Amino acid sequence: LDHGLLQQARTAGVDVRFGDRVTDGGGQDVLAIGPRRADVIAAGYVFETESPDGNFLALDNSLAPGGYAYLLIHQGCGTLASCMFTGFKRQAELVARTVEFFSKTTGLEMRDARPFGGFGNIRVPHTAMQGRRPVIGEQAGFQDALAGFGMGYAFRSGQLAAQSILTGNSYEALWRRSLLPVLRTGIANRFLYELSNDSVRRSALRQLSKADAGHKLRSLYRPSILTQLAYPVARWRLGKALNDPSCDHKDCACVWCQHELG
Ligand SMILES: Cc1cc2nc3c(=O)[nH]c(=O)nc-3n(C[C@H](O)[C@H](O)[C@H](O)COP(=O)(O)OP(=O)(O)OC[C@H]3O[C@@H](n4cnc5c(N)ncnc54)[C@H](O)[C@@H]3O)c2cc1C
Structure with a gap:
């Protein structure tokens, strides 16, 4: 999706600059810097797998408090995540549980798993x-x-x-x-x-x-x-x-705290 949009923008003559932090664009700007605090966190892995294609959704607070966990596989590429609306401090544990859950229920085996995560505000x-x-x-x-x-x-x-x-x-x-x-x-x-x-x-x-x-x-x-x-x-x-009370920014490694420290 991102690559498709980038291609369309460049074809339309847009000058796209990566790694260039805008402080004041000047002129007629549209402000679009994304979320500014975490009300929801999604964290998991992207990976390769031999498992067949499939889309799986789990609604279970012990995997994703207030949210949902998912596993998507398409032609050998997969993504798995826990989307949590609270319990951010337990992110690592919740992601590990989600991996265990989908491995047990679908027989999933991940290869070359790379962690990913992000947050959103509402x-x-x-x-x-x-x-x-x-x-x-x-x-x-x-x-x-x-x-x-x-x-x-x-x-x-x-x-x-x-x-x-x-x-x-x-x-x-x-x-x-x-x-x-x-x-x-x-x-x-x-x-x-x-x-x-x-x-x-x-x-x-x-x-x-x-x-x-x-x-x-x-x-x-x-x-x-x-x-x-x-x-x-x-x-x-x-x-x-909102304002997850579990995440007090102390001894917490959730994606929101990592972002704040970065
Ligand atoms: C893990 C995850 C999975 C998701 N899955 C889905 C999904 O399946 N479906 C769905 O609809 N939504 C999904 N979302 C939500 C969706 O990605 C966001 O709502 C959407 O991308 C918001 O778009 P945006 O353009 O407002 O912000 P962003 O996509 O966050 O883009 C903002 C951009 O601005 C850049 N930026 C910030 N500050 C500056 C600056 N000073 N100068 C220049 N650039 C700057 C940032 O680096 C970023 O690239 C997901 C979110 C996450 C984190």
Whole structure:
């Protein structure tokens, strides 16, 4: 995906500079430096394997507190991760458990496993403008509160920022109309997910396994009466739930602490 986007940008005449920290771009900037704090962490491995293709999802707090663990294999390349919404200090243990779990349940054998990880922040911004500059993607806080799927928001908000610059239309009005309803639905979904118990989660997994998962997940993000009713409480609760108390930046090697030290 990254390489495809880079190629498209260069073909369109964009000057891309790697390893070049921007302090003040000047001119008509769009701000897009990504997440600024960790509300969710994903950590795991990319690897090679002889195992057959497959997509596996586990909803289990002992592997990924508040989140999910996954294993994806495609033509001999694999990725496995624990996406945790809390318990950051136990990142190494949770990743090790996730490896053990998928090895046991799918017979996975990883070759040349390289660790990877990253973090995301979730919030509904009061404004996505900094002065006269549109802020897009996770820097603005645009992120899916249920699962941490922020790429669609990054693309869409980037497109809206460009549109606002080209047409003179208000970016603030554009993102509020286009992104806010789905952002709110994500927050309500997280609240409802946290209320659910193991048997509800098991049934959700069964349904996802049987049907077209993309289609099912898309329908989950359509605002409904339930998500609209749940939203005010969900937003209040989200504010309290974030800021993982387990990560106090002391003797902690989670990706968020590594980033802060780097
Ligand atoms: C492990 C992991 C797995 C994920 N999986 C999914 C998924 O399956 N689906 C999905 O939708 N989302 C996923 N996400 C979330 C998704 O990657 C992010 O929401 C999305 O990339 C946010 O895009 P962004 O452009 O706002 O920020 P980023 O992708 O973080 O890009 C910001 C860039 O700005 C650069 N930067 C920062 N400061 C400066 C500076 N001063 N000067 C120049 N450059 C700077 C950073 O180095 C970075 O390259 C995942 C996230 C992680 C960590």
